[in-house]
Amino acid sequence: MAVLEARHLSVDIPTEDGVIHAVRDVSFALEAGELFGIAGESGSGKSVLTQAILGLLPNAIVSGEVLFEGRNLLGLKPAELQSIRGSRIGMIFQDPMSSLHPYYTVGSQITEMIHAHEKVEKPVARRRAVDLLARVGIAEADRRFDSFPHQFSGGMRQRVMIAMALVLNPPLVIADEPTTALDVTVQAQIVALLDEMRRELGTTVVMITHDLGLLSSIADHVMVMYAGRRMELGPSAPLFAAPAHPYTAGLLASSPANYEAGAELVPIPGRPPSLLETPAGCVFAPRCASALPRCTSEAPPLRVFSDGLQSLCWLEGPPADAAASVAAVAKAPAADETVVKAEGVRLTYGAGSLFNPGAGFEVLKGIDLELRRGETLGLVGESGCGKSTFARVLAGLIPMTSGKVALLGRDLGSLDPRAWQAMRREVQLVFQNPFGALNPRRRVGAIIGDPFRIHGLAAGAERKREVQRLMELVGLNPEHYNRFPSEFSGGQRQRIGIARALALNPALIIYDEPVSALDVSIQAQVLNLMRSLQRDLDLTYLFISHDLAVVRHVCDRIAVMQAGQIVELADAETLYRTPQHPYTQTLLAASVATPPRHPAAGRTLVASHVPEAA
């Protein structure tokens, strides 16, 4: 008996630009007690789907049927739906920082929910909340009951969210990217906790995530969505081992974790379609490596296979494994020339307080690092460890408290302002958030041309020619010279950032989490670009990231940073295979890769449902 069953669910969201078809004809059923994964990139409709079911999207037009405990959720009155929310279906959201109300204590936010659904005395509600807080691993739960959300760390807050979702013991919990905003080690703890709680309480869990590695390790069934459609559905094991749909295969092939280090990734080309239009054929066809002529004109049939996989595709067998055919590209070894040498870099914030000298917060505790020409050095660590701060010190954006940084053999501390100005062009930064890092009111041509303007190197037609050469180099259409950043997608914006950094042919480019805001298919495109640029232009990279798979893939050497110190520094492969420091071991253990692909043995096509021509 299915706990929740969706039949032909569609969600349309009217906007000023037209109706967004966020979810199209999606059906699935949850078995009691299972963990059901919904995977997909941003805009695939996975969050919209679950929120629409619960009536959390007031403007959405939802059609189809969603059966839960014998009732169709879509036909319920708002008040009936309200009584189901929280008590029968719990929700856990992505960002624990913003999902708890900042002005109320965590305890009161949990008891408020108990009181909303049950008639209980205050002390009883409090005891239940404290009990559950203790069970999800909040130490001194009775005292912490009265703490405010800002007094908790991100991981603790997510524990509170989990306690809140479970306190009424609902049969179904929907977790929407519950670990995306957290550090890897915390992620692993939260996932383990969620798994443990569901086994203990017999809760059915829907887990929405873009992290396929994570799903492969815990999900019983997985549904892969793309552009609002259910591309593939089936038991976790065969789906990850031998995906039936080219999109699932493409996602797996985009993830650096599935490659030999240093190999060229095989990204999904292009980018997700607009949800305003309805293509005649398959939505994925324009980006599909296995596309047939009929794919663009005829809607794909539903293929049902003997091992339980269902795929919305014309293919009758598994698509080719693009990642398997790729060999590692040999890379020229780094030259002996030292580009940057940092010695004993320290940074203390707030040291100069009038009343309390010496009570500052030490962010960097003596960092030694050396980068040679042509190499990529990875800097890995969790949020708050000081890796971005160190990058800014290297770029001369923050003065260090003590220590020495030499760039191309010249001590930055001894430079006069004029020489400093000249040295600045030797270090360039590419930032994490491609949406925030570009001034929305300036044209792309002006943004990329800035370095030439600031250093007075090229003007007028010459500058324009230079900018267009750079745009060409990073794979942007040079004719888009006059467009604004808002007209570009996230991946393209990151290309703009890279073009700007490349402009003056710097000795060092610092990438600060350059792909963590991008979807996995776009991420692979940008990583490939970075690698090919490095090969062609002999660039030196400092690559900051929390994602070990990405770092391992692009870096020659990796430095692991913890609490303002570098605890381990080694060749990428050495560090991976034989991590020395316990912290490195923890980090490695916490990241989950998808299992290796192998051919689908004994899979046969059982049925095909060709959609009726609409």
Added chain:
Amino acid sequence: MIRYLLGRVAFGALILLTLSMFVFFLFFVAPGDPARMVAGDKATETQLIQIRTNLGLDRPIHEQYLSFLGKAVTGDLGFSYRNQQPVAKLIFNRLPATLSLVVGGVLVWLAVGIPIGIMSARHPGGVRDRLGQGFILIGLSFPTFVLGMMSLYLFYFLPRQSGFMLFPAGGFKPFLPNPAIWAWHLILPWTTLALTTAAVYARLTRGQMLEVMGEDYIRTARAKGLSERKVVWKHGMRATLTPLATQLGADIALLLGGAIVIEQVYGLQGVGALAVQAVANQDRPIIIGVVLLGGLFIVVANIIVDIAYVLLDPRVR
């Protein structure tokens, strides 16, 4: 916390000191002879000299200022040039009228402005939003005195013509012994004052509420199965209060220093009316007194708002 408060108080005192200095010197260099004002047109030169000596006007300015300051600290703001009454007492007598006007006005404008703002924010783009925005536009663009004249015409003059007294034309009756009479006299001033200000609060509430309702924790509140009323009035309103408190502190302080137009229209003998008369009469001690009182209110209101912030937002504790 205590240290923070002491700092705020010290800073407030510094502001008042600067203000007093500024006002005092401004009037010293301004044209016009205070002695002539006190003595009248027919006074002889000897009388004028006598008066100057009495008032201390013949002494150097810094001496005059220091002596003024010394007395001001004890609550003695000098005497009116016009009728020789103590300034502190004159102002004090006017405070009940102003205070009554402001307190009632604040309650009315909050009671009108906040619900309209919330109604508007809950249905952005809808009919109710447009109604709310219409109210905001009208309220913001209507001059207070026009609104005052209009309500006097509609609720006093017209009923009066047809032979009964709906509302009095104005004047202030003390709260005791009969609060009903007090309120009856103040209803028109309250609404007049409140309607324009309510528009400001409706706009502020609407903007803030719109932002808050898009926050993740509002979605959480809904996902918990709370009623929409609780989501809006508890979770939404709680986060909307802080900017409202800032605005409210500033507005109350400003009005306590004299709600000049309303007091004029309704003949309320409040601080504002006193200030207007003092300016017309060039009665410097009163003007200085009123300005300092206004300054004091603003400084105190700011400190109160700061404390309110700490109480409202656990993150700044």
